[in-house]
Amino acid sequence: MKAKHTLMVQGTTSDAGKSVLVAALCRILANHNIKVAPFKPQNMALNSAVTAEGGEIGRAQAVQADAARIEPHVDMNPVLLKPNSDIGAQVIVHGKAIGNSDAVDYHQMKPQLLGAVLDSHQRLAQQFDAVIVEGAGSPAEINLRDRDIANMGFAEAADCPVIIVADIDKGGVFAHLVGTYELLSDTEKARVVGFVINKFRGDINLLLPGNQWLEKKLNIPVLATIPYIPELYIEPEDALDFNQILNTNIAINITVVGYPRISNHTDFDVLRLHPNVNLRYARTPNAVDKCDLLILPGSKSVMGDLSFLIDNHWQQFIARHLRYGGKVFAICGGMQMLGQRLYDPKHIESNIDEMDGLNYLPIETTLQGAKTLSQTKAHCLTSGSAISGYEIHAGKTIETATVKRLFKLANGEFDGYESQDGQIKATYLHGVLDNPRFLSQLLEWAGLTGATGFDYESEKDNQIEKLATEVEKVLPINVIKQLLSLN
Structure with a gap:
């Protein structure tokens, strides 16, 4: 069954901007009075949140729920993996731990977990006007393609379109996008409806020839080039920042x-x-x-x-x-x-x-x-x-x-x-x-x-609004609605 009004955001790498882009899309849609929910089929993170019903989900999905102005729910992240060693993790399904598993055993569990993933997505799709799905890592991990439930495996099972985001700040953005796309199967390639380039600095006119080359080569549009947003802080999914920010006032x-x-x-x-x-x-x-x-x-x-x-x-x-x-x-x-x-x-x-x-x-x-x-x-x-x-x-x-x-x-x-x-x-x-x-x-x-008095909740919301404002400038609501078949 084709997933109605669902759009999936996948990335060329971890930390390409998937979580942040999903948060931005959720806030943009909410600002236009469209009921939207975030969704991540499988998350691997040590940052988690507790929902009102007493379930555990990835922290990023709780942030995205805040962006959508709704309460977090276990259906937004049906499978959460919390690493407890280099080769093993606690497996959490629909908010509750079902045990520990090493990587090999977990790989064998995925076909059974796909049912739980699809059930959660279906419930969200029935309750909301739109669902924005976040992939995990990269869909080009060909060693993990078999039994995948986190990226194209979900997209194929749910029958939804995909956009792929890449971080130009890392360098090699066109290699990332072309390489990722070429490693997909023919049916997976057919799902890709556009690319998004993240964290661009400088004169956009210098990037346009590259974008035009990419569109001509793959016959897929570059939907947006999101600028680098100075002093933006959205709660990270799992990365730990060891950089120190020094304040010059009383500290x-x-x-x-x-x-x-x-x-x-x-x-x-x-x-x-x-x-x-x-x-x-x-x-x-x-x-x-x-x-x-x-x-x-x-x-x-x-x-x-x-x-x-x-x-x-x-x-x-x-x-x-x-x-x-x-x-x-x-x-x-x-x-x-x-x-x-x-x-x-x-x-x-x-x-x-x-x-x-x-x-x-x-x-x-x-x-x-x-x-x-x-x-x-x-x-x-x-x-x-x-x-x-x-x-x-x-x-x-x-x-x-x-x-x-x-x-x-x-x-x-x-x-x-x-x-x-x-x-x-x-x-x-x-x-x-x-x-x-x-x-x-x-x-x-x-x-x-x-x-100094400091209201963190207001600051978090201000940061999400700042993100949404900048993203909507380059990815307008009419384009987002078209991607979600809401027009």
Whole structure:
């Protein structure tokens, strides 16, 4: 059955601009009062979000849902892979983990997962006027073409048109586009209705001869050349940016430890954009200059990342940092690492049965098969500020001694801890820094005075609107509607 009013965005490479272009198209359509939903058949990412119904999806699809001005839903990302080793990942279907799989076994699962993918797409297509689909990686990975559900495999099964985007900033944009197209099968080539060139800088007249050559060679139009948009920040799908943006005004220096299986690093995008924060991700302490606040983020492999901390001398850095009066804030897996002991008897994330934690909080954590997945409201017991966030964790944490609690949840339970000396705060709640009042109080606790008020939610929406405005200039709504057969 032909997918009605569905358009798929595929890319010549990872990070070609698929996620951002889907977000732009969703906002453009929403601005023209067209009900639109994002969709990604299969996502591989450690950044995830929790939906209202308690399911887990890729963070990029939650951002795209925000762009479409709708609530995220598990149907927007029916298959999510969360890598927990170089060859394996946790497999999440319709928001719930069904187990771990290595690459070979997962490849065998794909035909069964295609049904779940198509069911989700069909439900969205029935509820919305348009569906914008994001591919994964590149459709030209010929070793992965067999049983593909993420790119042309989905497009063929759903019978939808495809546009291919390439990032000219990487260089070789015409080679990327021609090479990708030529590696497709004849039926796949017939689905390609246009190309989009992303992040162009300079005089467009210098690019036009290349575009004309491409159109003549492949008989496919270049639908748009999207300019490089300075100072645009849309939450990344999974890439971790180690570049530091220095603020010249009153600022506090914050370092996030970038261990190998860091998860949900979008928790700290608010800090990257905050006018009074200098944020740095660091693999090793040697990369750290000034640090007022050290953050231990979430992790998809807590014991493995804890071993990474120890092997790379972070344990000594943390001790010295605290001794000199610095502060430490931890989220989810980072909080578990600060405890006395970690247990993984069922080998949920690793082959290690148990190991010592960093021993800064009187807690122990046991990893369990069933995840806690929920959107949460609470208030901070130390400041009284109301907060909202979300939980994604497999660990069950218990206290081994009396400890100061950080949050009281709406359901009456408690979350988070504060050390007796007041230098460490930790919580299971992702997204807690997106709450302006709590963020201001946390930065003040860490040593910042005279902070500028900062509304991250408004800034995120402004950034999406800025993106949509620039994209619509080169890819007008009438062209988008024609691609979706909405005319």
